[in-house]
Amino acid sequence: MEMPPGPMPDKSMNMMMQMSFYWGKDATILFYGWPGNKLGMYVLALFFVFLLAFAIEVLSILPDVKPTSTKPMLGALTQTIIYTIRMGFGYLVMLSVMSFNLGIFIAALAGHFVGFFLVKSRALAVPKPTETTSRTAVIPKV
Template identity: 55%
Template sequence: MNHDHGMEGMAPPPPSTNGTAGMHHHMSTAMMHMTFFWGKKAEILFSGWPGTRPGMYALALIFIFLLAFLVEWLSHSRLIKPGSRDVPAGLFQTLLHCIRVGLAYLVMLGVMSFNGGVFLAAVAGHTLGFFLFGSRVFKKNTESSSYEKHSDLPPMSC
């Protein structure tokens, strides 16, 4: 029984002069980590960023921290006034959702660098953001009712 699924008689791609056997895309010589690693030599979100200049890795960690913090702030904020007209409020709510999802994906892509520092910065940003905006610590007693709406956006689902 032949399992080629119609591939019989097709020639393999011609070998290229650089040894990539017909690949159409340039291959980077840098290895992508598939397990967590520690260190400042990481590529986070953008090619060549944060680089090797002093302080750039710390700036990248602060950036990821702030992105995660903003996701939590947006998740628990009340920016739409009660009694607002439905269409403008719905459009603004949709814009807020779009921003929140975009920021959450940027945090996720940063964590996918598999750098331990980036992972800890993301978790710390989400943790502090939730502590300040989502936990019961800073809410007034009148807001503790489980029936009351606490934010403009529904909870994030992963």
């Protein structure tokens, strides 16, 4: 059988990508050779993915800030920048999880969990005006 034209595969480029979840500190996350095979660097990678996922949840509430009426373009630009940063972080978390390392997957889930919990608990703690607090009862004097 004849080989197709094009570059021949090099035996030194024998890189196999993991295609199922696995445990272990030997992983390649985002960049070739990172975090390496040292436990400290792996823990740093877990913390980095956790922070990225946490930041996504925190940044998800910032676009709700209303632009000022005096400078609507500045408000729109601010919201666009925050959205772009959040999407960039989202893609980095997605690429990290695609390493199929179970520790990285759990760190990403934990970051989203903690971030969502803190953001939503703060939002629920703010009292919302109700009908009874917005109206004042007028009691006629006798």
